[in-house]
Amino acid sequence: MTTHSQRQGSRRASGLGMRGAWGPLAGAVLLAVAGVAGAAKAGAGPTPYRVSDNCAICHGMRGASTDYNVIPRLAGQHKAYLVMQLKQFRNGHRADQNGNIYMAPVAQGLTDGQIDQLAGYFAAQRPRMQASGVSHAGAKAGKAIFMNGVTSEQIPACMECHGAQAQGASTFPDIAGQRYRYTVQQLKYFHNGTRKNTLMNQIAKNITLTQMKEVAAYLSSL
Numbered sequence: 001m002t003t004h005s006q007r008q009g010s011r012r013a014s015g016l017g018m019r020g021a022w023g024p025l026a027g028a029v030l031l032a033v034a035g036v037a038g039a040a041k042a043g044a045g046p047t048p049y050r051v052s053d054n055c056a057i058c059h060g061m062r063g064a065s066t067d068y069n070v071i072p073r074l075a076g077q078h079k080a081y082l083v084m085q086l087k088q089f090r091n092g093h094r095a096d097q098n099g100n101i102y103m104a105p106v107a108q109g110l111t112d113g114q115i116d117q118l119a120g121y122f123a124a125q126r127p128r129m130q131a132s133g134v135s136h137a138g139a140k141a142g143k144a145i146f147m148n149g150v151t152s153e154q155i156p157a158c159m160e161c162h163g164a165q166a167q168g169a170s171t172f173p174d175i176a177g178q179r180y181r182y183t184v185q186q187l188k189y190f191h192n193g194t195r196k197n198t199l200m201n202q203i204a205k206n207i208t209l210t211q212m213k214e215v216a217a218y219l220s221s222l
């Protein structure tokens with residue numbers, strides 16, 4: 001069960017408040033990015049990209065970190081989706097707040113080859129992302145939204161694209177077992193248009209904060 005103070009913590013760690021809380025992390029990222037740039041300049045042929053020097057700081061070695069609640073799980077995510085997102089962070093297309101602050105500097109240092117390698121590495125991690133065992137309120141209502149949509153608000157059934165088990169395919173992400181706070185955050189970004197995707201911007205247009213939390217509660221329980 002989530003305690004009251006855990007929920008307060010989640011709220012504080014979201015959005016702008018996170019900048020402060022992540023002070024030390026931002027430093028680690030700068031170091032990690034400097035490392036990448038340095039390796040690229042060394043000129044002694046391609047340096048194998050080191051997940052442990054960079055991605056692992058935030059995502060964990062296997063893409064299953066639970067240290068920061070707005071950082072997504074990557075373990076077992078579809079490779080094509082991961083490639084696309086890394087390229088979108090790199091070219092500035094995915095410029096929502098957390099993406100801009102934390103992923104853009106990382107992605108700017110990556111070559112196409114490294115993106116391919118990293119996406120393949122995280123896609124191959126097992127066990128794939130899965131429920132953490134922490135339950136959040138509203139999962140039952142969230143399941144109904146996922147399976148049937150909300151006709152009165154023109155919200156389509158999520159399963160139409162993400163699959164009945166929320167497993168996704170190719171560039172349609174697996175969202176089963178994704179972290180609660182991350183999913184709520186992404187739905188907010190799609191809703192306010194700072195994360196751009198024609199399909200998801202339309203889908204999230206009418207979704208309320210309560211509905212975002214419900215559907216995230218369901219997905220994080222899978």
Ligand code: HEC
Pocket residue numbers: 025026029032051054055056057058059070071072073074082085086096097098099100102103106118119173185
């Ligand atoms: C400073 C912490 C940090 C580091 C280091 C970091 N990430 Fe991230 N990553 C994040 C955050 C935060 C997000 C969520 C961004 C958002 O909300 O748009 C994210 C999102 C992603 C996503 C999008 C996943 C999805 O489901 O859409 C991918 C892919 C990703 N990171 C891969 C990597 C790889 C590969 C590395 C190493 C090269 C890396 N990240 C390094 C913090 C980090």
Ligand code: HEC
Pocket residue numbers: 072084145146155156157158159160161162171172173174175178183186187196197199200203215
């Ligand atoms: C018409 C197809 C379609 C429908 C219906 C749909 N999605 Fe999506 N969804 C996508 C696509 C495509 C993406 C990838 C967006 C991108 O590339 O940035 C996505 C991305 C997402 C993400 C981001 C995942 C991540 O790892 O960052 C979440 C969360 C999400 N959808 C939730 C939902 C929910 C909840 C619903 C139902 C209310 C829904 N989707 C309905 C196509 C769809």
